[in-house]
Amino acid sequence: MTRDELASALSGLRQARIGAHRAPHKPLLVLWLLGRFVTLGSTAVTYDEAEGPVSRLINDFGPVMTNPSQARQRAAMPFVHLERTLWDVRDSVGRPIPPTDPDRGGWLRAQGAQGRMRPEVERLLADPGTVAAAARLLLEQHFTPALQAPICDAVGLDPAGWHTHAISVPGPRLQRARRPGFVEDVLDAYAYAWAFCGFDGALGRNPVGVEAAHVRWHSQDGPDEVNNGLALCSLHHTLFDLGVLGLGPDLRIQVSRWYVARSTAGQAVDALHGQRVATPRPGHRAIDAQYVDWHQRQVFKHPAAHAA
Numbered sequence: 001m002t003r004d005e006l007a008s009a010l011s012g013l014r015q016a017r018i019g020a021h022r023a024p025h026k027p028l029l030v031l032w033l034l035g036r037f038v039t040l041g042s043t044a045v046t047y048d049e050a051e052g053p054v055s056r057l058i059n060d061f062g063p064v065m066t067n068p069s070q071a072r073q074r075a076a077m078p079f080v081h082l083e084r085t086l087w088d089v090r091d092s093v094g095r096p097i098p099p100t101d102p103d104r105g106g107w108l109r110a111q112g113a114q115g116r117m118r119p120e121v122e123r124l125l126a127d128p129g130t131v132a133a134a135a136r137l138l139l140e141q142h143f144t145p146a147l148q149a150p151i152c153d154a155v156g157l158d159p160a161g162w163h164t165h166a167i168s169v170p171g172p173r174l175q176r177a178r179r180p181g182f183v184e185d186v187l188d189a190y191a192y193a194w195a196f197c198g199f200d201g202a203l204g205r206n207p208v209g210v211e212a213a214h215v216r217w218h219s220q221d222g223p224d225e226v227n228n229g230l231a232l233c234s235l236h237h238t239l240f241d242l243g244v245l246g247l248g249p250d251l252r253i254q255v256s257r258w259y260v261a262r263s264t265a266g267q268a269v270d271a272l273h274g275q276r277v278a279t280p281r282p283g284h285r286a287i288d289a290q291y292v293d294w295h296q297r298q299v300f301k302h303p304a305a306h307a308a
Helices: 003-011 025-040 047-061 076-081 105-111 119-125 128-142 145-155 182-189 234-242 264-270 289-298
Strands: 087-090 114-117 211-214 229-232 245-247 253-255
Touching: 003 119, 003 128, 025 047, 025 076, 025 119, 025 128, 025 145, 047 076, 047 105, 047 114, 047 145, 076 105, 114 119, 119 128, 128 145, 145 234, 182 211, 182 229, 211 234, 229 234, 234 245, 245 289
Parallel strands: none
Antiparallel strands: 087 114, 211 229, 245 253
Protein backbone atom coordinates (compact mmCIF):
# COMPACT_ATOMS: atom_id res chain seq x y z
CA MET A 1 0.00 0.00 0.00
CA THR A 2 1.24 3.47 -0.89
CA ARG A 3 0.48 6.68 0.92
CA ASP A 4 -1.96 7.76 -1.81
CA GLU A 5 -3.68 4.37 -1.63
CA LEU A 6 -4.09 4.85 2.11
CA ALA A 7 -5.59 8.28 1.46
CA SER A 8 -7.99 6.81 -1.07
CA ALA A 9 -9.07 4.06 1.33
CA LEU A 10 -9.67 6.54 4.16
CA SER A 11 -11.49 8.96 1.89
CA GLY A 12 -13.71 6.17 0.58
CA LEU A 13 -14.91 4.74 3.89
CA ARG A 14 -18.46 3.50 3.35
CA GLN A 15 -20.84 4.90 5.93
CA ALA A 16 -24.12 3.27 6.74
CA ARG A 17 -27.05 5.57 7.35
CA ILE A 18 -29.06 5.07 10.53
CA GLY A 19 -32.42 6.14 9.19
CA ALA A 20 -31.80 9.64 7.85
CA HIS A 21 -28.87 10.28 10.19
CA ARG A 22 -25.17 10.43 9.37
CA ALA A 23 -23.08 7.71 11.00
CA PRO A 24 -19.46 8.83 11.54
CA HIS A 25 -18.67 5.59 13.39
CA LYS A 26 -15.83 4.39 11.11
CA PRO A 27 -13.96 7.73 10.98
CA LEU A 28 -14.11 7.98 14.78
CA LEU A 29 -12.85 4.42 15.22
CA VAL A 30 -9.95 5.12 12.85
CA LEU A 31 -9.12 8.41 14.62
CA TRP A 32 -9.09 6.56 17.94
CA LEU A 33 -6.79 3.90 16.45
CA LEU A 34 -4.46 6.63 15.17
CA GLY A 35 -4.23 8.05 18.68
CA ARG A 36 -3.57 4.58 20.06
CA PHE A 37 -0.81 4.02 17.49
CA VAL A 38 0.87 7.32 18.42
CA THR A 39 0.77 6.38 22.11
CA LEU A 40 1.52 2.64 21.98
CA GLY A 41 3.10 2.07 18.57
CA SER A 42 0.38 -0.44 17.69
CA THR A 43 -3.30 -0.43 16.77
CA ALA A 44 -3.93 -3.93 18.17
CA VAL A 45 -6.98 -3.90 20.44
CA THR A 46 -9.68 -6.21 21.71
CA TYR A 47 -13.29 -5.24 21.25
CA ASP A 48 -13.67 -5.22 25.03
CA GLU A 49 -10.97 -2.53 25.24
CA ALA A 50 -12.41 -0.47 22.40
CA GLU A 51 -16.11 -0.61 23.26
CA GLY A 52 -16.16 2.01 26.02
CA PRO A 53 -13.94 4.76 24.58
CA VAL A 54 -15.09 4.39 20.96
CA SER A 55 -18.77 4.27 21.91
CA ARG A 56 -18.29 7.46 23.95
CA LEU A 57 -16.68 9.13 20.94
CA ILE A 58 -19.63 8.21 18.75
CA ASN A 59 -22.11 9.40 21.37
CA ASP A 60 -20.23 12.69 21.83
CA PHE A 61 -19.56 13.53 18.18
CA GLY A 62 -22.28 11.65 16.28
CA PRO A 63 -26.07 11.79 16.24
CA VAL A 64 -27.74 10.98 19.53
CA MET A 65 -28.74 7.44 20.50
CA THR A 66 -31.70 7.38 22.89
CA ASN A 67 -31.39 3.72 23.94
CA PRO A 68 -28.80 3.56 26.78
CA SER A 69 -27.93 -0.09 26.13
CA GLN A 70 -27.32 0.52 22.43
CA ALA A 71 -25.39 3.71 23.19
CA ARG A 72 -22.88 1.71 25.26
CA GLN A 73 -22.02 -0.61 22.37
CA ARG A 74 -21.97 1.72 19.35
CA ALA A 75 -18.36 0.70 18.71
CA ALA A 76 -19.59 -2.71 17.50
CA MET A 77 -20.73 -1.47 14.09
CA PRO A 78 -17.38 -0.02 12.93
CA PHE A 79 -15.39 -2.78 14.64
CA VAL A 80 -17.10 -5.34 12.39
CA HIS A 81 -17.64 -3.27 9.25
CA LEU A 82 -14.44 -1.20 8.88
CA GLU A 83 -13.00 -1.94 5.43
CA ARG A 84 -10.72 -4.96 5.33
CA THR A 85 -8.21 -3.13 3.14
CA LEU A 86 -7.38 -1.25 6.37
CA TRP A 87 -8.47 -3.53 9.18
CA ASP A 88 -8.08 -7.15 10.24
CA VAL A 89 -10.52 -8.49 12.88
CA ARG A 90 -10.44 -12.00 14.33
CA ASP A 91 -11.86 -14.07 17.17
CA SER A 92 -9.94 -15.36 20.19
CA VAL A 93 -8.45 -18.31 18.28
CA GLY A 94 -7.43 -16.27 15.23
CA ARG A 95 -10.33 -16.99 12.87
CA PRO A 96 -11.31 -14.01 10.70
CA ILE A 97 -14.58 -12.28 11.57
CA PRO A 98 -16.22 -11.33 8.27
CA PRO A 99 -18.33 -8.17 7.82
CA THR A 100 -21.43 -10.40 7.62
CA ASP A 101 -21.09 -11.48 11.26
CA PRO A 102 -23.21 -9.78 13.96
CA ASP A 103 -22.24 -6.23 14.89
CA ARG A 104 -23.39 -6.62 18.50
CA GLY A 105 -21.24 -5.90 21.50
CA GLY A 106 -22.23 -9.00 23.46
CA TRP A 107 -21.50 -11.29 20.51
CA LEU A 108 -18.10 -9.68 19.90
CA ARG A 109 -17.12 -9.97 23.55
CA ALA A 110 -18.19 -13.63 23.60
CA GLN A 111 -15.98 -14.28 20.55
CA GLY A 112 -13.02 -12.50 22.12
CA ALA A 113 -12.93 -10.27 19.05
CA GLN A 114 -9.68 -8.41 18.41
CA GLY A 115 -8.66 -6.11 15.62
CA ARG A 116 -5.59 -4.41 14.21
CA MET A 117 -4.81 -2.18 11.26
CA ARG A 118 -3.09 -4.20 8.56
CA PRO A 119 0.74 -4.37 8.70
CA GLU A 120 1.12 -2.30 5.51
CA VAL A 121 -1.06 0.42 7.07
CA GLU A 122 0.92 0.44 10.33
CA ARG A 123 4.17 0.67 8.35
CA LEU A 124 2.87 3.86 6.71
CA LEU A 125 1.68 5.24 10.06
CA ALA A 126 5.22 4.94 11.42
CA ASP A 127 5.76 8.27 9.65
CA PRO A 128 4.27 11.03 11.89
CA GLY A 129 3.41 13.07 8.82
CA THR A 130 1.20 10.26 7.53
CA VAL A 131 -0.63 10.02 10.86
CA ALA A 132 -1.20 13.78 10.86
CA ALA A 133 -2.38 13.86 7.26
CA ALA A 134 -4.68 10.86 7.73
CA ALA A 135 -6.26 12.42 10.82
CA ARG A 136 -6.68 15.77 9.08
CA LEU A 137 -8.34 14.08 6.08
CA LEU A 138 -10.91 12.34 8.31
CA LEU A 139 -11.60 15.43 10.40
CA GLU A 140 -12.11 17.68 7.40
CA GLN A 141 -14.23 15.18 5.50
CA HIS A 142 -16.61 14.22 8.31
CA PHE A 143 -16.70 17.02 10.87
CA THR A 144 -16.60 20.79 11.27
CA PRO A 145 -13.57 22.89 12.34
CA ALA A 146 -14.90 23.73 15.83
CA LEU A 147 -14.94 20.00 16.66
CA GLN A 148 -11.47 19.14 15.43
CA ALA A 149 -9.65 20.14 18.63
CA PRO A 150 -12.13 18.38 20.97
CA ILE A 151 -11.96 15.19 18.88
CA CYS A 152 -8.15 15.28 18.83
CA ASP A 153 -8.10 15.75 22.60
CA ALA A 154 -10.48 12.81 23.04
CA VAL A 155 -8.39 10.42 20.91
CA GLY A 156 -4.96 11.61 22.08
CA LEU A 157 -3.73 13.37 18.93
CA ASP A 158 -1.84 16.67 19.06
CA PRO A 159 -2.56 18.92 16.06
CA ALA A 160 0.12 21.40 17.18
CA GLY A 161 2.81 18.91 16.13
CA TRP A 162 1.35 18.03 12.74
CA HIS A 163 3.28 18.48 9.54
CA THR A 164 1.91 21.05 7.11
CA HIS A 165 1.69 18.79 4.06
CA ALA A 166 -1.49 16.81 3.44
CA ILE A 167 -2.26 13.45 1.92
CA SER A 168 -3.52 13.79 -1.64
CA VAL A 169 -7.07 12.59 -2.27
CA PRO A 170 -8.13 11.30 -5.70
CA GLY A 171 -10.18 13.73 -7.79
CA PRO A 172 -13.90 13.12 -7.14
CA ARG A 173 -13.41 12.89 -3.38
CA LEU A 174 -11.35 16.05 -3.03
CA GLN A 175 -12.64 18.20 -0.16
CA ARG A 176 -14.82 21.03 -1.42
CA ALA A 177 -13.05 24.38 -1.03
CA ARG A 178 -14.60 26.95 1.29
CA ARG A 179 -15.82 30.18 -0.29
CA PRO A 180 -13.39 32.91 0.90
CA GLY A 181 -16.06 35.57 1.45
CA PHE A 182 -18.33 33.43 3.67
CA VAL A 183 -16.98 34.63 7.02
CA GLU A 184 -17.10 38.33 6.12
CA ASP A 185 -20.61 37.99 4.64
CA VAL A 186 -21.99 36.30 7.77
CA LEU A 187 -20.38 38.71 10.20
CA ASP A 188 -21.60 41.67 8.17
CA ALA A 189 -25.13 40.23 8.01
CA TYR A 190 -25.24 40.04 11.81
CA ALA A 191 -23.56 43.45 12.28
CA TYR A 192 -20.60 41.80 14.01
CA ALA A 193 -22.76 40.85 17.00
CA TRP A 194 -23.31 37.34 18.35
CA ALA A 195 -26.63 35.90 17.20
CA PHE A 196 -27.25 33.99 20.45
CA CYS A 197 -26.26 36.42 23.19
CA GLY A 198 -25.92 39.79 21.44
CA PHE A 199 -22.33 40.58 22.48
CA ASP A 200 -20.75 43.11 20.13
CA GLY A 201 -17.42 43.94 21.73
CA ALA A 202 -14.58 45.49 19.77
CA LEU A 203 -10.97 46.44 20.34
CA GLY A 204 -10.93 49.94 18.93
CA ARG A 205 -12.61 49.51 15.57
CA ASN A 206 -11.92 45.76 15.38
CA PRO A 207 -14.64 43.32 16.52
CA VAL A 208 -13.37 40.62 18.88
CA GLY A 209 -14.50 37.10 19.66
CA VAL A 210 -16.96 36.63 16.81
CA GLU A 211 -16.92 33.68 14.38
CA ALA A 212 -18.98 32.55 11.40
CA ALA A 213 -20.63 29.18 12.04
CA HIS A 214 -22.26 26.89 9.49
CA VAL A 215 -25.71 25.59 10.46
CA ARG A 216 -25.37 22.64 8.09
CA TRP A 217 -21.67 21.78 8.21
CA HIS A 218 -19.49 22.54 5.20
CA SER A 219 -18.18 18.95 5.31
CA GLN A 220 -21.77 17.70 5.06
CA ASP A 221 -22.59 19.70 1.90
CA GLY A 222 -23.66 22.86 3.71
CA PRO A 223 -23.30 25.92 1.43
CA ASP A 224 -21.05 28.87 2.28
CA GLU A 225 -23.97 31.29 2.22
CA VAL A 226 -25.50 33.68 4.74
CA ASN A 227 -28.71 31.65 4.88
CA ASN A 228 -26.62 28.77 6.27
CA GLY A 229 -24.60 30.91 8.68
CA LEU A 230 -24.65 32.38 12.18
CA ALA A 231 -22.33 34.87 13.87
CA LEU A 232 -21.37 33.23 17.18
CA CYS A 233 -18.72 33.52 19.87
CA SER A 234 -16.21 30.66 19.99
CA LEU A 235 -17.93 29.10 23.03
CA HIS A 236 -21.42 29.12 21.53
CA HIS A 237 -19.97 28.04 18.17
CA THR A 238 -18.47 24.94 19.78
CA LEU A 239 -21.61 24.23 21.79
CA PHE A 240 -23.70 24.59 18.62
CA ASP A 241 -21.45 22.18 16.70
CA LEU A 242 -21.45 19.71 19.60
CA GLY A 243 -25.24 19.74 19.75
CA VAL A 244 -25.52 21.36 23.18
CA LEU A 245 -27.28 24.28 21.50
CA GLY A 246 -29.76 24.04 18.65
CA LEU A 247 -32.52 25.90 16.88
CA GLY A 248 -36.20 25.07 16.70
CA PRO A 249 -38.33 25.62 13.59
CA ASP A 250 -39.41 28.95 15.11
CA LEU A 251 -35.72 29.99 15.33
CA ARG A 252 -35.74 29.94 19.10
CA ILE A 253 -32.60 28.66 20.81
CA GLN A 254 -32.78 25.20 22.34
CA VAL A 255 -30.52 23.77 25.05
CA SER A 256 -30.02 20.00 25.17
CA ARG A 257 -31.57 18.29 28.17
CA TRP A 258 -28.25 16.46 28.51
CA TYR A 259 -26.41 19.70 29.26
CA VAL A 260 -25.63 20.20 32.97
CA ALA A 261 -23.80 23.00 34.77
CA ARG A 262 -23.37 23.94 38.43
CA SER A 263 -21.66 27.31 38.18
CA THR A 264 -23.38 30.59 37.45
CA ALA A 265 -21.31 30.94 34.27
CA GLY A 266 -22.26 27.46 33.10
CA GLN A 267 -25.93 28.02 33.87
CA ALA A 268 -25.87 31.09 31.65
CA VAL A 269 -26.12 28.65 28.74
CA ASP A 270 -29.42 27.33 30.12
CA ALA A 271 -30.69 30.91 30.17
CA LEU A 272 -30.46 30.97 26.36
CA HIS A 273 -33.22 28.39 26.05
CA GLY A 274 -36.32 29.80 24.42
CA GLN A 275 -34.63 33.02 23.35
CA ARG A 276 -35.13 34.01 19.74
CA VAL A 277 -31.95 34.00 17.67
CA ALA A 278 -30.94 37.34 16.15
CA THR A 279 -31.97 37.85 12.54
CA PRO A 280 -29.70 39.18 9.78
CA ARG A 281 -29.80 42.85 8.88
CA PRO A 282 -32.21 43.94 6.11
CA GLY A 283 -31.03 42.85 2.70
CA HIS A 284 -29.57 39.56 3.94
CA ARG A 285 -31.32 36.19 3.74
CA ALA A 286 -32.53 34.57 6.96
CA ILE A 287 -31.46 31.04 7.90
CA ASP A 288 -33.09 28.52 5.57
CA ALA A 289 -35.42 26.07 7.33
CA GLN A 290 -33.81 23.07 5.60
CA TYR A 291 -30.47 23.78 7.32
CA VAL A 292 -32.15 24.24 10.71
CA ASP A 293 -33.86 20.88 10.17
CA TRP A 294 -30.55 19.23 9.24
CA HIS A 295 -28.88 20.51 12.41
CA GLN A 296 -31.84 19.43 14.53
CA ARG A 297 -31.72 15.88 13.14
CA GLN A 298 -27.98 15.39 12.70
CA VAL A 299 -26.28 17.37 15.46
CA PHE A 300 -28.54 18.58 18.26
CA LYS A 301 -28.60 16.29 21.31
CA HIS A 302 -32.33 15.82 21.82
CA PRO A 303 -35.11 18.39 22.18
CA ALA A 304 -34.61 20.36 25.36
CA ALA A 305 -36.52 19.26 28.45
CA HIS A 306 -37.25 22.88 29.44
CA ALA A 307 -40.59 24.44 28.63
CA ALA A 308 -40.31 26.92 25.80
